[in-house]
Amino acid sequence: MTPPHRDASAPHPDSGIRIRVRMRARPIDEPHRAASPLELLFDLTFVVAVAAVTGELAHEIAAGHGGAGVVPFLLVFFAIWWAWMNFTWFASSYDTDDVAYRLLTMVQMAGVLVLAAGVPAAADHEDLRGVTLGYFIMRIGLVTQWVRAGIENPDGRRTAFRYAAGMTALQAGWLLRLLAAELGALPADAHVPVFVALAVLEMAVPPWAERAAPTTWHPHHIAERYGLFTIILLGESVLAATRGVAGALEESAVSSPFLVIAVSGLVVLFALWWLYFLAPAGAGLRDRRHRSYLWGYGHYGIFASLAALGAGLEVAVEQTGHHVAASPAVICYAVAVPVSVFLVVLWLVHALIVAAPLTRPGAVAGCAAAVLLLPLAAPQLGVAAVVAGIAALCVLLTAVTIASR
Incomplete structure (x- = not known):
């Protein structure tokens, strides 16, 4: 007897693996849409990359x-953030979770790991060969995904091919930038401006591509993905602070400043987590899809500030155990500036998609200003007292926000 025909797109009866699924646009209102295990695994590769740039x-x-370290940090972090962004929004629209999709995602994960390996050279010597190679590998996987979407989904073909063409052209630009730098044809003072110009063009690709027809990203899925990446960055800050703890304990016993900074750093991170998740973004993105670009791009400030905060807390804890070259004021600003940026940008991005933000602008502005003023007292009060003051201000803002709901 001839066995019954089984659709190749259907899950295997034993393994549950979908061998081949036609890539169609997923519904905007798909019920119970949540992050997949593959997306969570993909995010873990960014733990390595973020840890590398934070450590530098x-x-x-x-x-x-x-x-001097801020500009290389922001540039490399852009590459990390943009790679994550591209995968996340594509997956929200076209995730098939079949074998081809999984393998191309693995290619992108490999690119992230190569990029992470190139972070030290990029930060120390502005050598972007490793970062560019990793980015190129990631683009191979993602451009192939967009080409597949264009072939298999006629309704979104023009948009998909625009994405693929734009990304390919920009990747050629990155490679030309690297080649010019290697040959000495690109002056040293032009490295950053050319990088910024290419980054701006990168961010222009999605609005240009979606003029043909918008993709069907899922608002609640996107909100969840951004929330998960925020948690990863908060975890990276905890990891960075832990490195500082280890470094301090190697040099001396536990001291009062050590305990104050360690506890205060945890309180700051917990308060920022609380503030971020006070207002879920899914409903706002559903009702104001036209503002999704500003909301999504604005998260660069949120994500970068959390990564930078981890670096600041690491040094703040470490200096309790041994001498560091940075002054107390500089160390305190390494904590205060990221916290202030996070608070202001968080309010701005949420104000884009909700009618009435939970956190009042006056409270945010006052807290951010007070946080930035505290490091001025570092020479008199010490790093521990300033970090404790920053923690107290974050707790106060959280309490005021909760009370006003």
């Missing part, structure tokens, strides 16, 4: 070169 920034701050 902490090293620069401790050495007294925090100002």
Whole structure:
């Protein structure tokens, strides 16, 4: 007897693996849409990349070169954030979870790991060969996904091919930038401006591509994915602070400043987590899809500030155990500036998609300003007292926000 025909797109009866699924746009209102196990695994590769860039920034701050380390940090973090962004929004619209999709996602994960390996050279010597190679590998996987979407989903073909063409053209730009730098044809003072120009063009691709027809990303799925990445970055800050704890304990016994900074750092991170998740973004993105670009791009400030905060806390804890070149004021600003940026940008991005933000703008502005003023007292009060003051202000803002709901 001839066995019954089984649709190749259907799950295997034993393994549950979908061998081949036609790539169609997923419904905007798909019920119970949540992050997949593959997306969670994909995020874990970024733990390595973020840890690398955070560790390099902490090293620069401790050495007294925090100002010089900020620009390389922001540039490399852009590459990390943009790679995550591209995968996340594509997956929200076209995730098939079949074998081809999984394998191409693995290619992108490999690119993230290569990028992470290139972070130290990029931060120390502005050598972007490793970062560019990792980015190129990620683009191979993602461009292939968009080409597949264009072939298999006629309704979104023009948009998908626009994405693929834009990404390919920009990748050629990144490779030309690297080649020009290697040959000495790109002046040293032009490295950053050219990087910024290419980054701006990268962010212009999605609005341009979706003029043809918007993709069907799921608002609650996107909100969940951003929340999960926020938690990853908060975890990275905890990890960075733990490295500082280990470094301090190697040099001396537990001291009062050590305990104050360690506890205060945890309180700051917990307060920022509380503030971020006070207002779920899914409903706002559903009702104001036209503002999704500003909301999504604005998260660069949120994510980068959390990563930078981890570096600041690492140095703040570490300096209790041994001498570091950075002054107390610089160390305190390495904590205060990221906290202030986080608070202001968080209010801005949520104000884009909700009618009445839970956190009042006056309270946010007052708290951010007070946080930035506290480091001025670091020479008199010490790092521990300033970090404790920052923690107290974050707790106060959280309490005021909760009370006003």
